[in-house]
Amino acid sequence: MRLASSSMISKGSSDNRRYRTRAPTSQVDETLFANPKPISPDKSGNSTFKAKDKFQKNQGETVQIITKDLIRNLRVPWKDPSGESVILPPAEFKRITSTSQVLTKEERIALHEAYQRKKDEEIKAAEERKRQIYEADLSRKENHALTELELEARDRAQRLVERANALRLEQEEEIKKLNQLILGAQCQATRDAQIQEKKQIQVELTEEEKRLDTMMEVERRKALETVEQIEELRKKQRISGMQQIYDQIKKRLEEKQLQDEMKELERQQIRENQKKMTLEDLKTLEKKKEEQQRLHEEVLRINAETMQAKEQRREEEKMADKRDMEFIKKKMEREAEYEAEQRRIKKEKELEIARLRARQEKAKDYKAEQDDLRARRNQEIMDREWRRKEKEMAIKKSKEEAMLRAARLEQVHCKEHFLSIEAGREKAEFERVLKVQQEAIAKKMEEEEKQHQKAQRHSEAIRHQVKERELSAVAQRREIFKEADRLIEEARQRRMRLDEIKEKKLKELKATGLSEKYCSEVERKARACSESL
Template identity: 35%
Template sequence: MSITTMKSRNPKMSNDNKRVCSTLDVAMLLPKKLRQPATHGKDVLTLKGPDMVRKLVVPGPEPNIHPIYFDKVEFCRLRRQSKVLTPEEKLNQQEAAEAARKKLEKESAERKEQLKSFEKHRVKSVRLAELEADAERKAAHLLARARELQQESQDEVKCANRLIISTKCHAIRSAQIAEKQLIQKELAEEEQRLDKMMEQQRMIGLKEEEKRKEEESLKNQRYLQALLHQIQENETERIHAAERKEEESRLMNEAAMQVQLDELQAYRNKLEEQARTRQYLSQVNEQLKYFQDLEREEKRQAELKVQKFMADKAAREAALEEEQKKNRLAKELEIARLRAAQERMADLKSQQDELKALRTQDEVEREWRRKEKEEALKKAKEEELLKQARQEQIAHRRSMQAVEIAREKQQFERIIRSQQLDAERERLDLIRRQSELEAYRTAILKQINEKERERIHMRKSKFQDGEALRAEEEMRKRELKLTMKRKIEELRANKVPDTYIKEIERQLKLTDID
């Protein structure tokens, strides 16, 4: 099979001279450095403008066509893609792909199930092995415990236990006595040490007391000398102080005399000033009295003038009225009416003003009383509200205290009930555990006794001669002695003195054990 892999429009390579190659002839692509540029064999024009230079390629009559070489993989891929599939082939491919996918899924599911079964089998085997090992450990522990209980029920072991307990009591008693004697000895030594220390302290105190007395005697002597010296200095100072005091007294007397003279002169000046002031005040009073008399006289003259003026005015008015009586006769009634109206109006106005003033005063007093009443009511209301608030606060506080007390009481009762329930629950749980333990112990002992009876029965039925029984008895005695030996080792581990241990071994006859 061959295909055409290179085409060219170059006249040098016509269609008649096509290169035919197979897939084995395709090896590599043509390197880029062997390719010719786009301007190869073409004219290039240069256009210079005011702001730029442009190069234009003149198209040639024949375009540049470069041959392409493919490698084997690319060529095979292109060949596969160049094949056009029919709808039947596409459907077959899809069905084949779907069948392959289902097959893979089925195989994957089978592998998963197989792995899960392996894992389950492995986990089951591991858990079974663990359970079997745990059961074996429990059975071994129960068997060992049963043997211990069986041995503890033997008379020899009971006797050994009583002997060991008695020995422990004697050892503890001896240790307590020894400890008490040691404490008494230490107390006696401590008392002797304290007596010796107190004697040493007493001697040291005596020496210090003698030394202190000597120092105090020397100190008293120095103090006496200093006191005598101070007395002499005080005497000298007292003499100088007396002289200074006498001089100060003289100066103070002179100063006091001068002060008295100054005070006397000031008092005289003050008396003169007071006399001048009284004289001036008397003159002023006389002037005031003169002016007051003058003012009263002027007022009296003015009143006389007013009375005279009013009398003259009344006379003139009477004469004028008499003269004009005829002329004013027509107007007299109108004038009288108007005057009466004016007087009534004036009286009414004055009454209204008075009433208004009284009303205003009444309103002011009423407003003041209202304000006072409102203030009193407000104050009483505030006091009542404050009293109610205090009572409410006290009641709220008491209710809160009662609630708190009730809550604390409920909490205390709840705690007590909870503790009682817990105690009852613990007691019942303890009784239940004890009963379970007792039942378990009874069942174990029953099983052990049954097993032992079966074993004895089987041994008796199997071994009828006395040698087997003696061997079994010897084995039992040896196990008992080993148990006693283990108890002796426990005593040694508990730091029991060897004397008591040897005595127990002697009484139990354990010295002949290998």
């Protein structure tokens, strides 16, 4: 399959084009443009060729276009009129489409991680090569005689290596456990010593408390004697105080007797004063009674005058009521006369209205006759107009029906003509579809054959891959066995080093002068820990 892409080049353009980029990393593949010079093959071995160099024939491809009412044959020339078209092979087209894809964030991260892994592997390989070169250089140097500086440097490096190994072994779980046990034993010994010291201090404190208790007893007795002396002194003070209180009570009784006598004299004086005041009050009461009698007489006189005034007002009110009755009677007479006059006027008005109504009735009857006559005339005119319109509509309807019949006949003729044309088109379309289907069936069979061959090749490749993987698995198992042997040997060496370090630490613990009890306990726990691990 060939894919063609054409592009027009302006006269003023040059080979070195500048593009308006959408991003700093955007690029344009030059193979998409019809360069006058052929492009060299890329890494995959594909290349582009010009259409005029690839096809030299003048004859072109013929394409048949079938529509509903027309069948046309179009001739497509092989030669490019512009002379600038290029032909891209499928591999080149796939390369361009793959490079033009915009990667997502996850794809960019995956590519970055793959690149980082590849870079790390390259670094590890370089370090491995460097180590091998360094070891080869060391082995080469060891074969020669070393100077003092080199010997000293070697010893220093050896000591550093040994120290690093020792520190690394210190990080082992068993060594950590042993260190914990040693520290625990030392702590236990220290704690026992502290407990013994605490007991000694407790004994000393007990003796000191006994001595202090004796001193406190002596002080208590001295305090009791002092308290007894103070109580005796207080007793004497209480006796003297009681005597003073007795003297004071006696003195107060004498004063109270004197006060009682003075109060009796005051009461006698008050009784005499009350008698005098009683006599004066009686005189005052008599005067008040006389005054009240005089006021009562005055009130009776005023009441009599008031009653007389009331009688006079009552007579005046009766006279006023009589005058009001006469006024009301006269008013009613005047109103009766006024109402009689109003009834007379109303009756006259009603008679006048009746005469006017009779006149209006006569005028209304004449007008009704005239209106009825005009209405009949208008109805006759409207009937004549309606009959005329009905006649015109009937004539128009007959003409329209005749026109419709003629149009229907014409439509039938046109439809028959179109059906004949459509039948011809359908026949041509059927033949074309049949041809296309036959070509598609042939093409499908060819593709199925290709797929079958491709499947066979794929199955052979899979069998080859399975065989290679089996061989690789065998090699991997061998490597695993070798690695297991190496790990077992390393574990044995590690166990030996750990045992040596344990023995060394136990000896150092005993050398510190710690009790044999604690040392044996640490050794027992270390042995139990090793067996559990």
